[in-house]
Amino acid sequence: MWKRVSNFAELSWKLNNHKIIRKMSLIRNQGLINGEWVSSINSETFNVENxxxxxxxxxxxxxxIDDTKLAINASKIAFDKFSKTTAKERSDLLRSWYNLMVKNSEQLAEILTKENGKSLAESRGEIKYGNSFVExxxxxARRINGEILQAPMNNRELMIIKRPIGPAALITPWxxxxxxxxxxxxxxxxxGCTCVIKPSEETPLTALALGKLAQDAGFPPGVINIITTGPKNSASVGKLLCEDPIIRVLSFTGSTNVGKILYKQCSSTIKRLSLELGGNAPYIVFNNSNIELAVNGAMACKFRNTGQTCVSANRFYIQNNVFDEFLNKFIQKINNDIKMGDGLSSSTTHGPLIKKSQIDNIxxxxxxxxxxxAKLHCGGKRLNNIGSLFYEPTVLTDVTENMNIYDREIxxxxxxxxRFDNEDDVLKKANSVPVGLAGYFWSNDVSQIFRVARKLEVGMIGVNEGLISCTEAAFGGVKESGLGREGSSHGIDDFIDIKYLCIGNIQY
Known part of the structure; x- marks a missing residue:
């Protein structure tokens, strides 16, 4: 396997270099179209930065758009065959992909941390969470069942079958x-659908690594295609995915503003849409709450991924009697528990913001x-001694409606x-925004739990819990937070067409 080397130093260099190459084997710098790793037609590239x-x-x-057309056509050709596969075949294929992702979890986590910045511990958590969806x-896949209906006439049989909708475009965030x-x-x-994936320009390497593992798992050419685009081409490629009639469903996770643009662009072909859009989650703590648990939940809910999540607690409403206790314990917890730095360091709990525009906005x-x-209790400035994209964990009070941060998704x-006085008052404030993705509240009053849960205008609620996402649950929002649900037994619905069969003139 190895050439003979003249000295120990040379041998050590070769061994170490071989380990590095193996460790970086999932780093890909080409797109994936029709089972081939390819450069762009015009040979242009963009940088992926840490x-x-x-x-x-x-x-x-x-x-x-020319590269994207190739991917779309590849997905169409592949769909003609892949849509005819059995549920068992698709189940086995996904299971093989899942097994490879589990086997390569640490390498996937390192790639994710390098391009996204989150701590390695958080990346490992995301990999485990993401893998669970494939599992x-x-x-x-083997539970996509149809229905036998009761016919109104005795010479008919009625049934509903479910078929894959067609090639799917998937636009994913950073x-x-x-x-x-x-x-x-x-x-x-x-x-039974095929896919054209457009990952975020900030984090394409994780997507490409997943494409490599899908290839290794035996996915047929054209079933999974990955298009990488920089800022120059991102909008035009997204528009093509919306308007091309071959693509029959578009699934997008991102901001409400971009979601509205895609919604309009899909109208010309009446595509199926799955939109998981922005949130502005209320986090309500009632007087009867367990404050220690509420603070712990707030830490996880607010500061996961340095606050860059769509289900992050965004507007904290703390009832008067427990406001000071919650505030003091919250600040103490922030000071004790959060350690910012390079996510690859074992001591780091939180990394940087993703890009300059993000930290400028904050x-x-x-x-x-x-x-x-507004009153500043901690934080409030950049941490330039660590890096230009780091911002201190910050707590503000006395924020009023004339301040830009008042009703913004931060x-x-x-x-x-x-502060708030009573239940009716806080519900009015919690529901005052046009979005409704997630909401959280803390209470030990059973009647209050059911009342508030019914009245909160959100798609997902954490009751005495700050981390609510899991594979088994239906993820999605109401109002301007989107359409459809991901995960759970409902996650397949957006990729299925329902076909009704009426078989008549049967002789019994």
Whole structure:
């Protein structure tokens, strides 16, 4: 296997270099179209950077609409055969993919941390969470059952069968680059659909690594295609995925503003839509709550991924009698538990924000609030001694409606705490925004739990719990937070067409 070497130093270098190559084997710098790793047609690329220090990890193809058309056509050709596979075949394929992801979990976590910046512990958690969707849908594939209906006439038999809708376009975000792909692709493949995946320009490497493992698992060419696009081509590629009639369903996770654009662009072909859009989650703590647990839940709910999650607690409402206790314990917990730095360091709990525009927005919101009279309790500034994209965990009170941060989805490590008097008052405030993804509240009153849960205008609720996402649950929102559900037994619905059969003139 190894050439003979002249000295120990040379042998050591070769051994170490071989380990590095093996360790980086899932790093891909080409797109995946029809089972082939390819560069862009025009040979253009863009940089993938580590947000910790903006160092370049690698370059990937900046694919345009011509590259995307090739991927769409490949998905169409593959669909003609793949849609005819049995549920057992698709189940086995997903299970093989899942097994490879489990086997390569540590390497996937390292890639994710390098391009996203979150701590390695958080990345490992996401990989485990993301893998679970593929495992789940490998099992759900064999439970896509139709129905036998009761006919109104005795010479007819009526039934409903379920068929894959067609090639699917999947547009995924940077904050959970592994899990957002697996819970979409797992459902699509279980249903018998083929996919064109467009990952975020900030985090394409995780998607490409998953594509490599799918290839190793035996996915046929064209079943999974991955298009990488930089800022120049992202909008035009997204528009093509919406308007091309071959694509029959579009699944998107991202901001409400972008979701509205995609919604309009899909109208020309009346596509099926699955939209998981922005949130502005209320976090309510009633007087009868267990404050220790409420603070622990707030830490996980607010600061996971440095606050860059769509289900993050965004507007804290603390009832008057427990406000000071919650505030003091919350600040103490922040100071004791959060250690910011390079996510690859074992001592780091939280990493940087993803890009300059993100930290600029956070800084502007906080500075505006302070200038208008908000009270700063901790944080409130950049941590330039660590890196240019790090921002201190921040707590504000006395925030009023004239401040820009008042009703904004912050998407960063900033907690805004409001006082409230009574249940009716806080529900009115919690429901005052046009979105409704997740909401949280803490109470030890059983009647109050059911009352508040019914009245909160959100798609998901954590009651005495700050972390609510799991494979078994239906993930999605109401109002302007989106359409459809991901995960759970409902996750396949968006990738299925229902076909009704009426068989008449039967002679019994």
């Amino acid at each position: 947000p910790v220090d903006q160092s370049i990890i690698t370059q990937v193809p900046d694919m345009n 789940w849908f490998s099992e759900e 904050n959970f680059p592994h899990a957002m792909i697996t819970r979409k692709v797992g459902a699509a493949i279980a249903a 800084e502007n919101l906080v500075n505006d609030a302070i200038s208008k009279g 998407f960063g490590p900033v907690a805004v705490l409001h």
